[in-house]
Amino acid sequence: MTKVAFAPDVFTWPAEEPQLIGSRCSVCQAVTFPRKPSCPRCGNPDMAERLLPRRGTLVAWTIQGFLPKAPYAGGETEETFRPYGVGLVQLGDEVRVETRLTEADPEKLRFGMELELVVVPFRTDADGTEVVIHAFAPTES
Amino acid sequence: MHDVAIVGVGIHPFGRFGPKSAIEMGAQAVRAACADAGISWSDVQFAFGGSNEVDNPDAVISLLGLTGIPFMDVYNGCATAGTALELTADAIRYGKYELGVAVGMDKHLPGAFTADPEYYSAPSWYGEAGQFLTTKFFGIKINRYMHDHGISHATLAKVVNKSLRNGVLNPNAFRRKPLDEATILGARMLNYPLTQYMFCSPDEGAAAVVLCRADIAHRYTSNPIYLRATALRTRRYGAYEVHSSWAAVEEDVAPTVYASRAAYEAAGIGPQDVDVIQLQDTDAGAEIIHMAENGFCADGEQEKLLAEGATEIGGRLPVNTDGGLIANGEPIGASGLRQIHELVRQLRGQAGDRQVPGNPRVGYAQLYGAPGTAAVSILTT
Numbered sequence: 001m002t003k004v005a006f007a008p009d010v011f012t013w014p015a016e017e018p019q020l021i022g023s024r025c026s027v028c029q030a031v032t033f034p035r036k037p038s039c040p041r042c043g044n045p046d047m048a049e050r051l052l053p054r055r056g057t058l059v060a061w062t063i064q065g066f067l068p069k070a071p072y073a074g075g076e077t078e079e080t081f082r083p084y085g086v087g088l089v090q091l092g093d094e095v096r097v098e099t100r101l102t103e104a105d106p107e108k109l110r111f112g113m114e115l116e117l118v119v120v121p122f123r124t125d126a127d128g129t130e131v132v133i134h135a136f137a138p139t140e141s
Numbered sequence: 142m143h144d145v146a147i148v149g150v151g152i153h154p155f156g157r158f159g160p161k162s163a164i165e166m167g168a169q170a171v172r173a174a175c176a177d178a179g180i181s182w183s184d185v186q187f188a189f190g191g192s193n194e195v196d197n198p199d200a201v202i203s204l205l206g207l208t209g210i211p212f213m214d215v216y217n218g219c220a221t222a223g224t225a226l227e228l229t230a231d232a233i234r235y236g237k238y239e240l241g242v243a244v245g246m247d248k249h250l251p252g253a254f255t256a257d258p259e260y261y262s263a264p265s266w267y268g269e270a271g272q273f274l275t276t277k278f279f280g281i282k283i284n285r286y287m288h289d290h291g292i293s294h295a296t297l298a299k300v301v302n303k304s305l306r307n308g309v310l311n312p313n314a315f316r317r318k319p320l321d322e323a324t325i326l327g328a329r330m331l332n333y334p335l336t337q338y339m340f341c342s343p344d345e346g347a348a349a350v351v352l353c354r355a356d357i358a359h360r361y362t363s364n365p366i367y368l369r370a371t372a373l374r375t376r377r378y379g380a381y382e383v384h385s386s387w388a389a390v391e392e393d394v395a396p397t398v399y400a401s402r403a404a405y406e407a408a409g410i411g412p413q414d415v416d417v418i419q420l421q422d423t424d425a426g427a428e429i430i431h432m433a434e435n436g437f438c439a440d441g442e443q444e445k446l447l448a449e450g451a452t453e454i455g456g457r458l459p460v461n462t463d464g465g466l467i468a469n470g471e472p473i474g475a476s477g478l479r480q481i482h483e484l485v486r487q488l489r490g491q492a493g494d495r496q497v498p499g500n501p502r503v504g505y506a507q508l509y510g511a512p513g514t515a516a517v518s519i520l521t522t
C-alpha cells in the first residue's frame with residue numbers, strides 16, 4: 001500500500017530518510033521552511049531549495065488539546081481526537097521549524113531535548129489511501 | 142505638528158447580542174462618544190472605522206446621518222483599533238482636519254478564529270497539519286517564557302482571577318462572574334500550559350472616540366485627555382510570531398517591544414511614569430509577557446509582582462482595570478478602543494467602582510496580534 005504525503009513539497013517522499021524541504025537565500029544565506037519565493041530577511045527573490053537537517057533540539061512546545069476546525073485535515077472526530085504535541089525545533093544552526101511532535105505528554109517533553117524527523121500516519125482516506133505527515137520524535141538517549 | 146486631545150469616548154457593551162448588527166453597535170458607540178464630547182454627528186469632519194467581520198464599517202453613517210464626510214475603513218488584525226486611532230490622530234496632527242471620530246465594531250461567531258493560512262503568508266498545508274491556531278502559538282510562547290523566567294502555573298491563574306474580578310466591576314464587560322484559582326487551573330487544558338479559562342473569546346461590541354486638535358479641546362470639555370503617542374510596528378526577522386511555520390535561529394524581540402520604545406520616546410514618558418495599563422491579554426500568558434515587553438518589569442519579576450497584587454486596581458501597576466480581553470472578549474475592531482475608553486474614564490476619575498486611586502495621570506494601551514503586529518498608545522491628563 002502506498003503511503004501518500006499529506007501535502008507536496010513539505011518533505012522528501014517517498015524516502016528512507018525523509019528531509020524537510022526549505023530554501024536558502026543566495027545573498028544573505030537566510031534559511032526558511034517551507035520553501036519561500038523570496039527572502040524574508042533581505043527581500044532577494046532568488047531562493048534555492050535546501051534540504052534541512054533531520055535532527056534538531058526542542059526550543060519551545062505546547063500540546064494541542066482540542067480538535068482544530070477546518071482547514072485541519074487530520075480526519076478525527078471529537079470522539080477519536082487525541083492531543084498532539086507542537087514544537088519549535090532548531091535544526092543545526094540553520095533554522096527553527098514549527099512542527100508536530102510524536103510526543104504529547106508534557107511530562108516527557110524537555111526544553112533542549114534531541115529530536116529526529118519521522119514520517120507518521122496522519123489519516124486514512126475513504127478509498128483506503130494512507131496519508132502521512134512529518135513530525136519530530138525524541139531520539140533514544 | 143499639532144497635539145491631539147480625546148474629548149469624547151463611547152462604548153457599546155461587549156458580549157453577545159442576538160440579531161443586533163455590528164453596524165448598530167458601532168452607531169451606538171459613536172452616538173455615546175459624540176454625546177460625551179457634547180457635539181452632534183454633523184460636527185464630525187472625518188472618521189476611521191475598524192472591523193474584521195464588517196467589510197464596510199462606513200455603513201454606520203447610514204444610521205448616524207449621511208453628512209458626506211470622508212470615512213475610511215481599516216483592518217489590521219488585533220491592532221485594527223490602534224490603527225484607526227493612529228490614522229485619525231495623524232490626520233489631525235498634520236493639520237488636515239480639526240475633529241474626527243475613530244470607531245471599531247465587530248460581531249464574531251463563538252469559538253476560535255479561522256481563515257485561510259495563505260492570507261497570513263503561511264503555507265496552505267499549515268492549517269491542514271493542525272498548526273494554524275493562535276491558541277497554539279500563545280501556548281508555545283508562554284510555556285517557553287515560564288521555563289526561562291520561572292513563572293508558575295498559579296501566576297497564570299492569578300491573571301484570570303484578577304481580570305474576572307475587574308469584570309464584575311465593569312457593567313460593559315462580557316464575563317462578570319469570578320472564578321477561583323483552583324477552578325481556573327483545573328479546567329480543560331486547551332494548549333498546555335493554558336486552560337480553557339485562560340483564553341479570551343471572540344465576541345461582539347463597539348467603541349468610539351472623538352479626537353480633536355488640542356488647542357480647541359476646551360470648546361468641548363474641561364478635562365481633555367491628551368493622546369501623547371501612537372506607534373505601530375510589524376515583526377522583524379528573528380521574531381517567532383503567530384502563524385509562523387519557521388523562525389530564524391537568531392532571535393529578535395517581539396514587535397510590541399519596538400512599538401513600546403517608539404511610543405515612550407515620542408511621548409517623552411517612561412514606563413515608571415505610567416499609572417494605568419491596558420495590555421493585550423488574548424490569554425493569561427500574554428498579559429504576563431506583555432508586562433515585560435512594554436517595560437513595566439524585568440522578565441520573571443511578574444511572579445513576585447502578581448503574588449503581591451501589584452497588578453490589581455489598587456496596586457502599583459494596575460493592569461486591565463476593566464477586565465481586559467479575558468473579561469470583555471475580543472471583538473477585534475473594537476478591542477483597542479475599549480482600552481482607550483477605559484483609560485480615558487480612569488484619567489478623568491470617572492471609572493466608578495474600578496477607579497484607580499490617587500488621581501492617575503498617565504495611561505498606556507498595547508495591542509498585539511496575528512501575523513505579528515503591535516500597537517501602543519500613551520495618554521495623559
Ligand SMILES: [Zn+2]
Nearest residue numbers: 025028039042
Ligand atoms: Zn536574503
